Amino acid sequence: MLQVKQLKKAFDGFQAIADANLSVPIGEVVAVIGPNGAGKSTLFNLITGHLQADSGHIQFQSQEITNLAPYKICHKGMARSFQLINIFSSLTVFENVQTSVLAQQRLDRNFFTPSRRLLIDETLEVLDIFGLLELKDRSCTSLSYGDQKVLEIAIALGSKPELLLLDEPTAGMSSEETRKIVNLIKKLSREKGLTILITEHDMELVFDVAQKIMVLHQGTTIAQGLPEDIRNDKSVQNAYLGEAG
Ligand code: ADP
Numbered sequence: 261m262l263q264v265k266q267l268k269k270a271f272d273g274f275q276a277i278a279d280a281n282l283s284v285p286i287g288e289v290v291a292v293i294g295p296n297g298a299g300k301s302t303l304f305n306l307i308t309g310h311l312q313a314d315s316g317h318i319q320f321q322s323q324e325i326t327n328l329a330p331y332k333i334c335h336k337g338m339a340r341s342f343q344l345i346n347i348f349s350s351l352t353v354f355e356n357v358q359t360s361v362l363a364q365q366r367l368d369r370n371f372f373t374p375s376r377r378l379l380i381d382e383t384l385e386v387l388d389i390f391g392l393l394e395l396k397d398r399s400c401t402s403l404s405y406g407d408q409k410v411l412e413i414a415i416a417l418g419s420k421p422e423l424l425l426l427d428e429p430t431a432g433m434s435s436e437e438t439r440k441i442v443n444l445i446k447k448l449s450r451e452k453g454l455t456i457l458i459t460e461h462d463m464e465l466v467f468d469v470a471q472k473i474m475v476l477h478q479g480t481t482i483a484q485g486l487p488e489d490i491r492n493d494k495s496v497q498n499a500y501l502g503e504a505g
């Protein structure tokens with residue numbers, strides 16, 4: 261689904277991404293882990309075109325996408341949620357999801373039918389998957405933080421992506437909200453066959469949901485593979501112990 265090769269990105273001489281390598285197999289949940297400042301969000305921004313790489317390659321479904329504009333990458337079938345909440349707060353839950361469904365279908369400028377009447381069923385289906393049906397007429401600002409985060413993922417899904425990127429989806433959540441997100445990720449993977457790439461600092465969660473893990477250390481990929489191999493990897497253990505000490 262996705263291949264990242266020898267990716268580099270510096271900010272004013274600071275090498276935030278020094279040598280990132282990643283391969284995401286179709287249909288798997290893959291996690292990028294690493295301590296704060298390792299470069300996880302920067303890597304996501306490079307993959308989605310929100311930042312320009314200095315060198316290296318990114319291929320999505322065997323097509324070169326390195327440094328394409330974000331909207332072009334999105335239309336190829338990649339969607340993301342941001343580490344910070346990213347919703348239209350003046351709209352209802354329903355309207356937020358419908359906007360994203362409409363945008364993908366390019367019906368948002370249909371001259372003859374008011375966009376509100378279009379694709380109601382599809383929007384309701386997305387809301388149902390996410391357990392948001394009961395909240396559909398609520399304004400977004402009235403939702404709990406956890407529900408806002410779920411809504412943000414629903415919005416990302418509205419564009420019917422092949423690959424969904426989630427940057428620390430459980431950051432700042434209670435354990436109950438975290439469990440909800442974990443179940444959601446598993447459901448999207450199992451029932452919808454979605455390929456999912458996440459960053460996460462909670463190791464327990466990572467080992468629970470991911471079929472493959474990539475470890476980023478100071479902008480460099482130091483390991484990637486099966487969770488049990490990552491757990492036993494000496495360089496990973498050293499990097500983490502090094503950070504802790
Ligand atoms: P992570 O998501 O793993 O916590 P980030 O990708 O956010 O790490 O950041 C990696 C490093 O790059 C950090 O040292 C951060 O301060 C730096 N960085 C990130 N974005 C910028 C930017 N726009 N300008 C300058 N430095 C940045």
Ligand code: MG
Pocket residue numbers: 300301302343427428
């Ligand atoms: Mg981050």
